[in-house]
Amino acid sequence: MxxxxxxxxxxxxxxxxxxxxxxxxxxxxxxxxxxxxxxxxxxxxxxxxxxxxxxxxxxxxxxxxxxxxxxxxxxxxxxxKSRLDVREVALEPMQSLHRHTGQTINLSVRQGDEIIYVERAFSERSGMQVVRAIGGRAPLHLTSTGKLFLAADDGRAVRNYALRTGLAGHTRNSITDVDKLERELASVRARGFARDNEELELGVRCIAAGIRDDTGKLVAGLSISAPGDRLQDDWIEDLTRTAAQISRSLGFRIGV
Structure with a gap:
């Protein structure tokens, strides 16, 4: 030509x-x-x-x-749409967020009463040993991403979850009371992001923002994990912006 x-x-x-x-x-x-x-x-x-x-x-x-x-x-x-894979779409933005923060970035999805880690961006300079490998699981109420999914449920579903799981704790900071959990979830809805304050592992804090598909359904959570004394609130805007970028790639449009 x-x-x-x-x-x-x-x-x-x-x-x-x-x-x-x-x-x-x-x-x-x-x-x-x-x-x-x-x-x-x-x-x-x-x-x-x-x-x-x-x-x-x-x-x-x-x-x-x-x-x-x-x-x-x-x-x-x-x-x-049928060929879109949230893991594939999220990988490059996750790596970019990791380079910016220097901390471990996790992509997790819900399966039943747990989250599953499906992708991670990290390096030795993250300063934190990665305990849960890709494919690892954790209870919803003990993780920042899990709280996002619980916050998307109605009150009855949250109480049923509490009955099924007993809200077992892993650390002294774990939320093991359903009333306290409901107050925490109300804060998640109001803020638009979730926190894990050393509730799953002592010494590790996390913040998470939701990823939605073209129907507006919450399909995954993007989180930053860092040593407890290193997590910065300045990263919240970067995190939510990255989660929104991934959501747009999946077809999500605010107000549509």
């Missing part, structure tokens, strides 16, 4: 993307004239590209001179 042909191909792709974005911004069908105006394309150019997109069901002609996104977009979107 010559340089001119390559440049022309890129230009066509850019115009297609502009038209698809313009259609995505509207709830219903959009007139050709309006699409041409919002994309700064000549109506004949927009018409030609839209017709090509319609052949592949990427757009549909809902009525003469008006277009909307086609069902093929939904099929492709569902395919992408």
């Amino acid at each position: 010559s340089e001119d042909e390559s440049r022309y191909s890129i230009q066509v792709i850019e115009r297609m993307a502009k038209l698809l974005d313009a259609l995505a911004d509207q709830n219903g069908a959009v007139a050709l004239k309006e699409l041409a105006r919002t994309t700064d394309l000549h109506p004949s150019t927009a018409h030609r590209i839209l017709n090509d997109l319609a052949e592949y069901r990427l757009v549909e002609r809902s009525q003469p001179g008006a277009y909307k996104l086609g069902m093929r977009m939904l099929e492709l979107g569902n395919l992408v």
